[in-house]
Amino acid sequence: xxxxxxxxxxxxxxxxxxxxxxxxxxxxxxxxxxxxxxxxxxxxxxxxxxxxxxxxxxxxxxxxxxxxxxxxxxxxxxxxxxxxxxxxxxxxxxxxxxxxxxxxxxxxxxxxxxxxxxxxxxxxxxxxxxxxxxxxxxxxxxxxxxxxxxxxxxxxxxxxxxxxxxxxxxxxxxxxxxxxxxxxxxxxxxxxxxxxxxxxxxxxxxxxxxxxxxxxxxxxxxxxxxxxxx
Amino acid sequence: xxxxxxxxxxxxxxxxxxxxxxxxxxxxxxxxxxxxxxxxxxxxxxxxxxxxxxxxxxxxxxxxxxxxxxxxxxxxxxxxxxxxxxxxxxxxxxxxxxxxxxxxxxxxxxxxxxxxxxxxxxxxxxxxxxxxxxxxxxxxxxxxxxxxxxxxxxxxxxxxxxxxxxxxxxxxxxxxxxxxxxxxxxxxxxxxxxxxxxxxxxxxxxxxxxxxxxxxxxxxxxxxxxxxxx
Numbered sequence: 001x002x003x004x005x006x007x008x009x010x011x012x013x014x015x016x017x018x019x020x021x022x023x024x025x026x027x028x029x030x031x032x033x034x035x036x037x038x039x040x041x042x043x044x045x046x047x048x049x050x051x052x053x054x055x056x057x058x059x060x061x062x063x064x065x066x067x068x069x070x071x072x073x074x075x076x077x078x079x080x081x082x083x084x085x086x087x088x089x090x091x092x093x094x095x096x097x098x099x100x101x102x103x104x105x106x107x108x109x110x111x112x113x114x115x116x117x118x119x120x121x122x123x124x125x126x127x128x129x130x131x132x133x134x135x136x137x138x139x140x141x142x143x144x145x146x147x148x149x150x151x152x153x154x155x156x157x158x159x160x161x162x163x164x165x166x167x168x169x170x171x172x173x174x175x176x177x178x179x180x181x182x183x184x185x186x187x188x189x190x191x192x193x194x195x196x197x198x199x200x201x202x203x204x205x206x207x208x209x210x211x212x213x214x215x216x217x218x219x220x221x222x223x224x225x226x227x228x229x230x
Numbered sequence: 231x232x233x234x235x236x237x238x239x240x241x242x243x244x245x246x247x248x249x250x251x252x253x254x255x256x257x258x259x260x261x262x263x264x265x266x267x268x269x270x271x272x273x274x275x276x277x278x279x280x281x282x283x284x285x286x287x288x289x290x291x292x293x294x295x296x297x298x299x300x301x302x303x304x305x306x307x308x309x310x311x312x313x314x315x316x317x318x319x320x321x322x323x324x325x326x327x328x329x330x331x332x333x334x335x336x337x338x339x340x341x342x343x344x345x346x347x348x349x350x351x352x353x354x355x356x357x358x359x360x361x362x363x364x365x366x367x368x369x370x371x372x373x374x375x376x377x378x379x380x381x382x383x384x385x386x387x388x389x390x391x392x393x394x395x396x397x398x399x400x401x402x403x404x405x406x407x408x409x410x411x412x413x414x415x416x417x418x419x420x421x422x423x424x425x426x427x428x429x430x431x432x433x434x435x436x437x438x439x440x441x442x443x444x445x446x447x448x449x450x451x452x453x454x455x456x457x458x459x460x
Contacts, residue, residue: 006267006399013243014398018277018391035459037236042457046450047248048390049405052331053448054323061459092376093284101282146322149382150407153430156383157405160278160390161248168244169236175279175387177380190460200383218283220276227272229265229291230420 017167023218024172024203026211029134032063033171033205038137041169045162050154057155057199058142060190067138070189074130074182083181086145086197087152100221111216129178132203133213138179139204140186142196155199162202172207172214175200247397253448254402254433256441259364262293263401263435268367271399275392280384287385287429288372290420297368300419304360304412313411316375316427317382330451341446359408362433363443368409369434370416372426385429392432402437402444405430 038061050056062070083089093101106116114121132138141159143151159175166173179201180186186198207214268291280286292300313319323331336346344351362368371389373381389405396403409431410416416428437444 006264008398009239010243010247010398013240014247014395015274017240017244018274018395021277021279023279034236038459039453039457043450043453044245044248046453046456047251049251049253049393051320051407053334053450054327054331055451055456056320056323056327057456059457061457063459066460087379090281090286090377090380092374093286094374097284097286097374101284104283144322144324144327147320149317149379149429150320152379152382153386153389156386156388157390157393158386159383160387160392161394162390163279163387164391164394165244165248168238168240177281199379220273220283221285223269223273223276226276226285226287227269227289227291229268229293230296 013168017164021163021167022172022214022216023174024207025128025133025174025213025216026208027133027135027172027203027205028208029136029205031206032136037169041162041165041171044165045158048158048161050157051150054151054154056143056147056151057158058196059139060142060192061137061139062189063137066189070138070186071131073185074179075127077182077185078127078130078178081182084183085177085180086183087180087199089177096225104218107218108216112212129176130181132176132179132201133174135203135205137204139202140179140190141199141201142192143199145195145197152199159202166204170206171204174203176202179203243398247394251393251397252402252444252446253404254437255358255363255404255443255446256438257363257365257402257433257435258438259366259435261366261436263367267399271392271395271401274395275388278388278391280387281380284381284384286373286377286381287388288426289369290372290422291367291369292419293367296419300368300416301361303415304409305357307412307415308357308360308408311412314413315407315410316413317410317429319407326455334448337448338446342442359406360411362406362409362431363404365433365435367434369432370409370420371429371431372422373429375425375427382429389432396434400436401434404433406432409433
């Protein structure tokens with residue numbers, strides 16, 4: 001059977017690397033990521049293809065005291081202010097997608113033993129998003145203001161590489177819209193101006209393997225709902 | 231040194247898998263991709279994270295006669311009609327990015343021994359984009375019309391997984407805006423309606439290793455131009 005012949009060390013590793021990647025929601029806050037390692041991960045990720053090799057993005061990583069100060073301000077802001085992202089959230093999802101999104105919320109809170117009506121516990125957990133779940137590294141992804149979907153697609157391709165490279169190095173990641181909710185605050189800490197849109201943020205670090213958050217696994221819809229060969 | 235300790239079989243494989251991935255511009259047209267293998271690659275790719283697990287995209291793969299018929303129509307269209315993509319191209323790139331884009335064109339044509347002023351040869355090569363460089367599989371990526379950047383980012387993350395999974399299976403890929411230049415034609419062949427935007431297309435298949443197109447390698451800008459640790 002052709003299919004078995006295709007299996008190699010490389011295909012086993014890519015499968016493991018993909019399957020062990022999760023949205024990491026608890027990190028070892030004091031286990032620092034070696035800057036050399038972080039740069040190596042980024043260098044590999046930037047090998048991703050982009051429109052005519054434009055590499056139309058700029059990423060800034062915050063660590064240490066600066067990161068702590070930013071996180072403190074973001075959490076305070078999130079307690080009282082609604083999000084004001086540079087890029088408006090998508091809201092008009094078709095029913096099948098909405099159903100998957102609703103299911104994720106239901107499943108996650110059930111896994112965390114947080115009751116549907118326990119607003120206090122839900123709010124407390126939601127605020128942890130703005131701390132990047134205590135990750136030692138937060139990365140903020142910028143795109144020039146005048147560039148739109150095609151460059152966003154390129155950024156995504158690069159972040160797909162980043163997620164898997166980090167996973168191969170046993171680093172956890174979580175892509176978080178929350179970290180891009182208050183771009184003015186983030187831009188202050190990352191010395192970026194309004195010529196750039198803050199597209200998305202991500203937390204990165206060594207996962208806390210004992211944390212209940214990290215034993216949560218999400219399903220994917222059946223392949224036939226997202227892919228078809230004609 | 232911490233960094234060396236981080237090296238494992240997984241990190242070697244991810245590095246090889248990333249470094250061997252190129253924009254494949256010549257395929258073995260008659261070496262078919264086993265549908266089971268293609269589905270396996272897609273299943274792994276769909277493990278990519280998405281906004282609240284929405285998986286806000288739909289992909290269709292065309293092979294065989296249907297693919298050949300589509301390609302024929304796309305090439306004819308491209309000979310006389312300018313592109314009419316669902317998603318307007320990004321045009322206002324800052325100078326540093328523009329420079330990288332220009333360099334890619336210059337380097338690629340130099341590699342192919344096509345003179346800068348040889349319009350006929352350049353046009354002939356450009357038209358090969360619309361054939362997906364003779365790949366046995368063309369994949370078309372759709373997003374619901376009302377969903378914009380955030381869903382595009384999710385699509386990119388998934389395609390980043392796809393590029394690397396394919397690479398691990400020794401399959402070549404090339405992400406091609408060209409394949410999304412005439413969405414009305416593609417939608418006819420893929421039975422999709424105007425509730426969807428055709429975001430991007432990609433060619434997929436076994437690379438023709440002897441082809442001059444596939445010995446072309448692109449540089450990336452120095453890390454400091456796209457990434458900074460604060």
